[in-house]
Amino acid sequence: MSRRAPEGYRPEDHPAFAVTVDLVALTVRDDELHALLVTRAEDPFRGRLALPGGFVRADEDLADAAARELAEETGVRRVPGHLEQLGTYGAPRRDPRMRVVSVAYLALAPELPDPVAGSDAREAAWVPVATALSSRLAFDHARILADGLERARAKLEYTALATAFCPPTFTVSRLRRVYEAVWGVGLDPRNFHRKVTGTAGLLEDTGEVVVDGPGRPATVYRAGSATELNPPLTRDRLS
Amino acid sequence: MSRRAPEGYRPEDHPAFAVTVDLVALTVRDDELHALLVTRAEDPFRGRLALPGGFVRADEDLADAAARELAEETGVRRVPGHLEQLGTYGAPRRDPRMRVVSVAYLALAPELPDPVAGSDAREAAWVPVATALSSRLAFDHARILADGLERARAKLEYTALATAFCPPTFTVSRLRRVYEAVWGVGLDPRNFHRKVTGTAGLLEDTGEVVVDGPGRPATVYRAGSATELNPPLTRDRLS
DNA sequence: ATAATAGTGTCTTTTAGACAATATCAC
């Protein structure tokens, strides 16, 4: 095995790769989980839905590239919410034209305005995840999307990440609807309320209340400092 | 912003990167968690400890490259245990010589023989993690190692991965010592026993018992089909 | 016998989940 030069970095030891970032950007609209997808304008997979993404620039950090793409595709200069690395996909022929390694990022954002076509966010749109999953996405993006969904669903169990789907202030029922949309289940409003208000550091009372339709006015909270949920909020024993 | 060619793949749109895999390979020896480290023979960081790794070949999948490196560095043709992607590290100047994106993998293995110097596994050695963490590792490998350790510790809570540190058959106390070594805590042998034997699918009784020193002979198990631990085995409320 | 490890039983506390009951709004 002559694979390894003694750290000499001879060109033949490091074939050139293109590196891209792809985004699994999720939001909750109308109590339904949506993913940001673009329609490809060029071959391969012309006309097919795909995850937004693009090449990493020569002097750009990976997370910066992901944040830049997210801003470009949503049309929002600085997207609020949460951004984390999801995984890297580098099968030799995942892109038919060249060797491309894609670093996928998971973004969780509160409801954003629809991307405006014609701006830099060209063909991007928020698509219900049920629709996205049943579309035949380009490349290996179906797998990436599925991995991102599972990551998001799992992390809601043991972290405070659900607040990343909410605006700066929100009610308990808003937060509950996030959980219900992401997990696709119904949760008992009473037990949910007791759980989240009883978790130290998760919610900060703003002192305000808000009325929205019939029913008792709801207390308005902002996200607290807690990042972990301990004990977690489990989804396993559900239906 | 002219960053995006319309999917034309013009060379100027995709700067060339080198792609490597780095390994956080962990094992338990003498009831202590160890990581596999190599001593760098060349600049930069000559003489410094580093994670084992190397370039991904032009036609090689990322996970295959990680498995190949692991086999080469341990001197074991097919390393048993568990291998999963950990994360990708691609800060622009993490390698002073060129733009290198490294896909880190986490490997959990049962106790392996010491790598033999002179073979393809040149300078590799199993180092106690306490030592590894207090060494000044090359590149950003301290961060990668810390991330790998945290991943391993977290996953023992809610998966059956601890069995990846064990030989094909093992006793409950062996499994417990894995947990104790990885988490660096002491666990109550009685509660641990009840927990793991009471988790369906985690352990399969081989019907054998083994005596090892004084004390009642221990039942010998093999890993069962369960991959998740539900409910989990938590480490949070410990000291 | 003594020490050591394996394994079982029991008790207390915490928490999840079911669900009754109350509070406050729109209509």
Next chain:
DNA sequence: GTGATATTGTCTAAAAGACACTATTAT
């Protein structure tokens, strides 16, 4: 008023953790 949502309280069952106790070995 009725119906809807918010919030609190109560009960039961599951599980964690503490720890007494039994079983079986080496010495």
